[in-house]
Amino acid sequence: MIERDDHQLRKGFEALRREDAACTPPFGATVAAARARQATVPRHRALRLAAAAVVAVVAVVVVSISRERDGVRRQIDLATVRWHAPTDFLLKLPGDELLRSVPQLGSRGLDRRTL
Amino acid sequence: MAADLTAELEQLHAAAFGWALSCCGWDRTAAEDVLQASYLKLLDGRARFDGRSSFRTFVLGVIARTAREARRRSALRRWLPLASVVLGPEAEDGRPDPATALARADDTTRLVRALERLSARQRQVLHLVFYEDLTIAEAAAVAGISVGTARTHYERGKAALRKLLEKEQE
Numbered sequence: 001m002i003e004r005d006d007h008q009l010r011k012g013f014e015a016l017r018r019e020d021a022a023c024t025p026p027f028g029a030t031v032a033a034a035r036a037r038q039a040t041v042p043r044h045r046a047l048r049l050a051a052a053a054v055v056a057v058v059a060v061v062v063v064s065i066s067r068e069r070d071g072v073r074r075q076i077d078l079a080t081v082r083w084h085a086p087t088d089f090l091l092k093l094p095g096d097e098l099l100r101s102v103p104q105l106g107s108r109g110l111d112r113r114t115l
Numbered sequence: 116m117a118a119d120l121t122a123e124l125e126q127l128h129a130a131a132f133g134w135a136l137s138c139c140g141w142d143r144t145a146a147e148d149v150l151q152a153s154y155l156k157l158l159d160g161r162a163r164f165d166g167r168s169s170f171r172t173f174v175l176g177v178i179a180r181t182a183r184e185a186r187r188r189s190a191l192r193r194w195l196p197l198a199s200v201v202l203g204p205e206a207e208d209g210r211p212d213p214a215t216a217l218a219r220a221d222d223t224t225r226l227v228r229a230l231e232r233l234s235a236r237q238r239q240v241l242h243l244v245f246y247e248d249l250t251i252a253e254a255a256a257v258a259g260i261s262v263g264t265a266r267t268h269y270e271r272g273k274a275a276l277r278k279l280l281e282k283e284q285e
Contacts, residue, residue, distance in 0.1 A: 006273070009245055009273065009276065010245055012222060012226045012245075013241075015220065015222060015223050015226075016133075016223050016226055016227070016246060017129075017133055017246055019220065020129070020133040021133070023143075024128065024129045024132045024133075025147060027124070030128070030147070030150055030151060031121070031124075031158070033151050034151035034154045034155045034158075037151060037152075037155070038159075
């Protein structure tokens with residue numbers, strides 16, 4: 001059954017092949033058309049590349065302008081959102097100003113405190 | 116060398132055109148475009164035969180890839196408005212043009228209609244085996260799939276095609 005069906009399918013495809021062969025364009029004409037197409041391609045390609053370059057430049061300009069705008073907005077936002085914790089005073093050590101400044105040897109203030 | 120290549124291509128021309136027709140859904144204009152682009156690739160050396168398969172399998176593979184590229188470009192043009200500026204004007208819309216459709220007998224018309232309703236892979240594998248007389252392994256190489264996958268598509272495709280042809284006859 002399957003063998004016979006395969007044979008029928010094969011016959012159908014053979015008929016299809018015969019019909020396609022009858023209307024196949026000549027090989028020489030196909031190659032000539034391909035060559036003619038190739039001759040027009042470089043000019044088209046240059047135009048297309050130019051168009052693509054213009055599109056790319058416009059895209060870069062639009063993106064850079066929008067980024068600049070975003071940057072300005074972000075700075076303003078950071079300035080307004082400065083937050084202080086209520087427990088910040090716990091981090092303040094007694095006499096921490098001594099840790100932030102370099103003491104000068106021989107100065108009067110230092111002499112008084114250390115002597 | 117180039118003359119040898121041209122002579123070999125000429126021998127395969129009818130089979131190559133039939134395969135291009137199948138890859139382009141039997142749209143003659145699209146098939147001619149794909150065949151021309153494939154021949155250019157082969158004659159310019161952009162597609163080089165390295166002897167890993169038969170020359171026939173290689174040429175059919177180049178045509179299949181070129182048809183896929185043409186379909187992708189066509190889809191890109193449809194979805195991206197600026198793509199036509201970059202890719203150039205569209206040569207075909209992917210559907211058979213009634214003016215350029217091939218004159219066919221009733222049986223063959225039924226077969227083509229049934230083939231069109233199969234999945235692309237099933238259609239490819241059946242065409243390569245029955246129309247191009249390739250083995251399943253060669254068909255797998257042309258379609259760029261594994262032999263096991265090609266065999267599955269072959270069996271399922273045959274069953275589906277038989278059902279569709281029976282329905283068409285009723």
